[in-house]
Amino acid sequence: MIERLELLLKEAETSIQNASDSKVLEETRVKYLGKSGLVTEALKGLGQVAPEMRPQVGKVSNEVKNRIAELLEQKKEEFESKGGASLPVGWDPSLPGRQSSLGKMHPLTRVQQEICDIFRSFGFDQVEGPDVETDYYNFRGLNFPLDHPARDAHDTFYLSDELLLRTHTTTLQVHVMEKHQPPLKVVAPGKVYRNEAVDATHHHIFHQVDGFLVAEGVHFGHLKGILDSWVKKFFGSKVETRFRPSFFPFTEPSAEVDISCVFCQGKGCRICKQSGWVEIMGCGMIHPAVLENCKVDPEKWSGFAFGMGVERVAMFKYDIDDIRLFYQNDLRFLRQF
Ligand SMILES: [Zn+2]
Numbered sequence: 042m043i044e045r046l047e048l049l050l051k052e053a054e055t056s057i058q059n060a061s062d063s064k065v066l067e068e069t070r071v072k073y074l075g076k077s078g079l080v081t082e083a084l085k086g087l088g089q090v091a092p093e094m095r096p097q098v099g100k101v102s103n104e105v106k107n108r109i110a111e112l113l114e115q116k117k118e119e120f121e122s123k124g125g126a127s128l129p130v131g132w133d134p135s136l137p138g139r140q141s142s143l144g145k146m147h148p149l150t151r152v153q154q155e156i157c158d159i160f161r162s163f164g165f166d167q168v169e170g171p172d173v174e175t176d177y178y179n180f181r182g183l184n185f186p187l188d189h190p191a192r193d194a195h196d197t198f199y200l201s202d203e204l205l206l207r208t209h210t211t212t213l214q215v216h217v218m219e220k221h222q223p224p225l226k227v228v229a230p231g232k233v234y235r236n237e238a239v240d241a242t243h244h245h246i247f248h249q250v251d252g253f254l255v256a257e258g259v260h261f262g263h264l265k266g267i268l269d270s271w272v273k274k275f276f277g278s279k280v281e282t283r284f285r286p287s288f289f290p291f292t293e294p295s296a297e298v299d300i301s302c303v304f305c306q307g308k309g310c311r312i313c314k315q316s317g318w319v320e321i322m323g324c325g326m327i328h329p330a331v332l333e334n335c336k337v338d339p340e341k342w343s344g345f346a347f348g349m350g351v352e353r354v355a356m357f358k359y360d361i362d363d364i365r366l367f368y369q370n371d372l373r374f375l376r377q378f
Contacts, residue, residue, distance in 0.1 A: 255344030292325025
């Protein structure tokens with residue numbers, strides 16, 4: 042009986058030693074110490090042993106049992122310290138992992154946010170409005186005369202006689218002033234729609250950031266100061282601005298804002314068409330008729346407004362020569378930003 046037990050111990054030692062993973066180790070445990078394991082079975086024969094031998098056989102059998110349990114425990118710890126205990130069979134921890142790809146913001150979203158962040162740092166509130174507008178908010182409220190060419194169906198996507206896709210985010214001027222009395226400082230980003238033939242510099246959907254400020258005693262000097270500060274924050278402190286007279290129905294006087302070319306420092310290059318200047322936005326003092334439409338007293342309040350195309354700013358910032366690249370979802374292009 043004792044010999045039999047010692048033989049089992051030897052066998053078990055070898056099996057445990059050679060166990061290749063925790064699964065084999067568990068099988069070994071069941072084989073020797075399980076309910077119908079070899080050691081357990083051997084102990085069932087204890088009753089047939091001569092009574093005077095029983096204490097000694099009992100002692101040896103306990104020793105064998107404890108020794109096997111100890112060896113199993115040691116081997117188990119060895120696997121765990123190698124990280125082998127919890128690893129699925131066939132899994133190779135030395136293989137490189139699968140990389141998950143991170144998404145990021147579209148360049149237009151990013152530029153639009155950068156534009157608005159600077160105005161917000163000047164104390165402007167950011168608002169958004171509907172893409173589908175009435176003729177009133179897009180045109181009549183903003184002092185567009187009935188025969189203004191912008192109302193022509195060639196430029197505007199009409200959904201019905203009264204409903205259209207907004208052609209600018211200037212619509213927010215009327216929305217905000219209808220609901221809130223001045224003083225107001227607002228910046229309004231969003232998509233706009235124009236029925237344009239698509240080419241390298243035109244697209245029928247693009248993005249605009251429009252803004253306005255209304256308070257007591259606002260004059261053109263405030264307009265120049267705010268826009269010049271914005272340009273210097275966005276493009277760099279050395280960039281100059283100049284204001285050229287222009288026309289918009291909702292501002293009087295109106296101006297186009299040019300900035301000195303950031304690529305040639307105003308010396309003249311391909312991007313600025315050798316002029317040293319690039320047009321970046323339109324602006325002007327809010328027309329008194331627009332204030333009146335919104336029940337804001339033009340005798341008491343005055344203000345200025347401005348608007349810029351996000352694509353145009355982004356194209357100039359990153360030297361992109363084709364607007365269509367923004368909308369083609371070509372990852373080779375988008376990954377550069
Ligand atoms: Zn230039």
